[in-house]
Amino acid sequence: MSWLPPDDEEDVPYGEYAEHRVRERPNPKANRPRTKRRPEHADAVLGMVTAVDRGRYTALIADGADPGHPAEHEVLAARARELRRTPIVIGDRAQLVGDTSGEEGSLARIVGVEERRTVLRRSADDSDRVERVMVANADQMLIVVAAADPEPRVRLVDRYLVAAYDAGIRPLICITKVDLADPEPFLAHFAALEVPVFRSAPGAWPLAEIRGALAGHTTVFVGHSGVGKSTLINALVPEAERATGHVNEVTGRGRHTSSSSVALRARTPGCAGGESGWVIDTPGVRSFGLGHVTGEGILRGFTELAEIIDACPRGCTHQDDAPDCELDAAIADGRLDAAGAARVESLRRLLRSGARLR
Ligand SMILES: Nc1nc2c(ncn2[C@@H]2O[C@H](COP(=O)(O)OP(=O)(O)OP(=O)(O)O)[C@@H](O)[C@H]2O)c(=O)[nH]1
Numbered sequence: 001m002s003w004l005p006p007d008d009e010e011d012v013p014y015g016e017y018a019e020h021r022v023r024e025r026p027n028p029k030a031n032r033p034r035t036k037r038r039p040e041h042a043d044a045v046l047g048m049v050t051a052v053d054r055g056r057y058t059a060l061i062a063d064g065a066d067p068g069h070p071a072e073h074e075v076l077a078a079r080a081r082e083l084r085r086t087p088i089v090i091g092d093r094a095q096l097v098g099d100t101s102g103e104e105g106s107l108a109r110i111v112g113v114e115e116r117r118t119v120l121r122r123s124a125d126d127s128d129r130v131e132r133v134m135v136a137n138a139d140q141m142l143i144v145v146a147a148a149d150p151e152p153r154v155r156l157v158d159r160y161l162v163a164a165y166d167a168g169i170r171p172l173i174c175i176t177k178v179d180l181a182d183p184e185p186f187l188a189h190f191a192a193l194e195v196p197v198f199r200s201a202p203g204a205w206p207l208a209e210i211r212g213a214l215a216g217h218t219t220v221f222v223g224h225s226g227v228g229k230s231t232l233i234n235a236l237v238p239e240a241e242r243a244t245g246h247v248n249e250v251t252g253r254g255r256h257t258s259s260s261s262v263a264l265r266a267r268t269p270g271c272a273g274g275e276s277g278w279v280i281d282t283p284g285v286r287s288f289g290l291g292h293v294t295g296e297g298i299l300r301g302f303t304e305l306a307e308i309i310d311a312c313p314r315g316c317t318h319q320d321d322a323p324d325c326e327l328d329a330a331i332a333d334g335r336l337d338a339a340g341a342a343r344v345e346s347l348r349r350l351l352r353s354g355a356r357l358r
């Protein structure tokens with residue numbers, strides 16, 4: 001998959017692009033039809049936003065599925081004035097113009113953002129309906145939770161699950177520090193959700209399994225402070241150098257410290273070229289309000305119940321106390337087996353945690 005814009009007039013490899021146009025088309029815009037989609041910036045190139053830091057964006061231009069492609073390079077960019085009200089976040093596909101060479105001291109300009117496949121949002125707190133976009137285009141969420149130190153909390157994981165289902169993002173769980181406590185009683189709460197679970201301990205990192213799950217996806221990592229998220233990311237992406245430990249220090253090792261958001265490429269060793277995935281680490285998701293979440297969003301995570309729910313009375317809340325909820329009928333008449341009933345129980349717990357927010 002290439003991030004280069006579809007070019008209907010020229011068919012040249014990116015490396016020759018600029019030179020080619022200078023040589024043969026001194027004024028290419030003059031006879032280029034203005035498209036509706038990019039009326040003013042038909043020559044913009046696409047880059048994936050991989051870091052955001054005080055009004056400066058790092059974007060990776062060229063083929064993200066093909067690490068090591070000679071045309072791939074990072075550029076630093078500022079946003080165009082007309083976009084000052086448009087949030088631009090990690091994972092966005094940005095349209096870039098100006099100096100996109102990525103050379104020392106160069107600064108490109110973001111003039112637009114491609115339509116997002118998913119958005120992970122947050123509100124400042126649960127009563128706040130004003131939502132902020134935090135991450136764009138993630139298709140998975142890895143919820144990192146410790147078996148102990150800090151003590152795992154069902155409610156916190158439920159909140160992440162609600163956010164993931166609401167955004168149409170597939171959740172995964174990594175439980176760390178299984179050397180300190182048996183994680184199974186805690187994990188039992190989530191068994192019916194059929195969320196893939198990785199168990200992690202020092203010296204027994206499930207790196208191959210996690211990399212396998214990351215390959216081909218963009219995965220946002222979330223977790224309470226101290227659960228070992230940075231430790232895990234450093235193991236998965238050694239060049240990441242995410243700051244670890246309880247101290248909230250500024251390491252001075254550049255922008256890749258715990259205090260900033262980044263997208264990192266997790267490669268699968270032995271898999272030349274192709275199989276890598278994107279890891280998005282953003283401190284802002286450690287705790288986030290869910291004031292914008294709706295019940296319908298949560299139901300998206302339970303597609304196999306959709307047909308049953310279709311037969312519910314109008315306005316059914318699907319909760320335990322909902323009169324004539326078809327889910328109860330389906331459990332009673334055996335359409336849902338024990339596993340199905342457990343799924344309903346999990347759904348209701350998430351709906352309750354969503355409902356508490358409104
Ligand atoms: N016993 C044990 N300790 C771990 C494990 N994983 C991480 N730790 C330790 O837990 C502490 C916190 O780890 P971090 O990786 O900094 O945690 P974090 O989630 O990134 O925390 P913040 O940086 O505050 O967001 C460190 O002292 C790690 O060495 C584990 O599997 N077992």
Ligand SMILES: [Zn+2]
Nearest residue numbers: 312316318325
């Ligand atoms: Zn119902």
